Amino acid sequence: xxxxxQPASVSGxxxxxxxxxxxxxxxxxxxxxYVSWYQQHPGKAxxxxxxxxSNRPSGVSNRFSGSKSGNTASLTISGLQAxxxxxxxxxxxxxxNTVVFGGGTNLTVL
Amino acid sequence: xVQLVQSGAEVKKxxxxxxxxxxxxxxxxxxxAISWVRQAPGQGLECMGRIIPIYGTANxxxxxxxxxxxxxxxSTSTAYMELSSLRSEDTAVYYCARDVSMTSPSEAFDIWxxxxxxxxxx
Numbered sequence: 694x695x696x697x698x699q700p701a702s703v704s705g706x707x708x709x710x711x712x713x714x715x716x717x718x719x720x721x722x723x724x725x726x727y728v729s730w731y732q733q734h735p736g737k738a739x740x741x742x743x744x745x746x747s748n749r750p751s752g753v754s755n756r757f758s759g760s761k762s763g764n765t766a767s768l769t770i771s772g773l774q775a776x777x778x779x780x781x782x783x784x785x786x787x788x789x790n791t792v793v794f795g796g797g798t799n800l801t802v803l
Numbered sequence: 804x805v806q807l808v809q810s811g812a813e814v815k816k817x818x819x820x821x822x823x824x825x826x827x828x829x830x831x832x833x834x835x836a837i838s839w840v841r842q843a844p845g846q847g848l849e850c851m852g853r854i855i856p857i858y859g860t861a862n863x864x865x866x867x868x869x870x871x872x873x874x875x876x877x878s879t880s881t882a883y884m885e886l887s888s889l890r891s892e893d894t895a896v897y898y899c900a901r902d903v904s905m906t907s908p909s910e911a912f913d914i915w916x917x918x919x920x921x922x923x924x925x
Contacts, residue, residue, distance in 0.1 A: 696847065729911035731848070738918055739840075739848065744903050744911030782848050786910040790862040792838065792850040 697722065697783055697795035704801040710771040713798045715783030716764060721793055723764035727786035730759055730768045733797075734779045742781075743768060770800075778802045805830035807899050807916035814922045820887040823919045825899030832880040833857040836902040838912060839873060839884040841895040851897075854882065855908070889923045896920050 698716040705711040715722065715730075722728055728746045731739035741750050743759035746766065756771045766785070770777055783795040810824040825837065838853035852863035856875035863871055872885045882899055897919045900912030 727910045729909075731912075738898060738915035739900075739912070740915075741903065741911055741913045744909055744913075750903065750913050784848070784850075784910070787864075789864075790908075791852075791864040792910045793864075794840075794848040794850065797847040 697785060697793055699781075699783060699795040699798045701796070702799045702801065704803055705770075705773045706803045707773050707775065709773050710769060711773060711800065712770075713768045713781055713783075713800070715766040715768070715785075715795050717766075717785055717793070718764055721785040721787040722761065722766050724788070725786040726761070728759065728761055728766040729784045730757075730766075731782045731784070732777075732779045733782065739782065773802050775802050805901065805914050807901060807914055809897075809899060809916040809919045812920040812922070814924065815889050817890055817923055817925055819889050820885060821889060821921050822883055822885040823897050823899075823921070825882045825884070825916050827880040827882075827901070831905070833875075833877045834905045836908040837873075837875065837882040838900050838902070839871075839882075840898045840900055840912070842898070842918075843892070843895040846895075851884065851886075853902075853908070856882070886921075889921075891923050894921065894923050 730743040733739045747759045833856040836855045839851040854861040854873045861873040875882045899916040901914040902908045903911045903913040
């Protein structure tokens with residue numbers, strides 16, 4: 694099963710905004726409002742940043758926001774900070790009650 | 804605050820099996836889906852399946868069907884993932900993770916175990 698498609702890397706300067714895309718199909722991203730985004734720092738477990746396309750868990754900064762259009766979901770980080778530098782993964786429910794992840798995007802804060 | 808604590812690192816021979824445990828403490832266990840996600844060195848995340856303990860039935864992606872077994876013991880608040888016919892490509896960190904929503908999974912994981920390194924080597 695193919696992973697969702699994310700850019701390998703993105704970068705931005707402190708204070709700027711960046712957007713990471715996540716492209717799937719009508720069998721996953723386009724078919725369900727169960728898209729999530731995770732932040733992962735080296736050697737650490739992933740941290741949930743967005744779930745159900747645009748919901749933020751308690752404690753996650755409102756600088757992080759999510760959206761979806763058709764088969765593509767997006768994560769936007771505004772007011773970039775040094776601590777945002779990490780790998781970001783999207784995921785989506787896929788038919789048969791399974792979850793598929795994107796390949797991951799490395800964010801560099803310049 | 805719920806925590807998921809996993810069993811320790813394992814080194815296995817090709818062709819053997821490994822069973823990793825994930826014990827929940829500090830909160831409700833049975834009503835939340837528990838999923839298993841693995842990450843090979845330098846690679847991305849891959850979901851291996853999940854179980855809702857109160858229902859007891861596990862779901863697996865096609866890639867892992869027949870090779871992975873996920874179970875849960877409500878009496879000890881512990882979930883298990885057993886992977887058989889191990890090969891070198893199974894070398895990875897294995898995580899258990901709890902769904903953010905109770906009973907009706909959102910397929911989003913807000914609580915993660917610390918990870919268990921499984922190394923497959925002859």
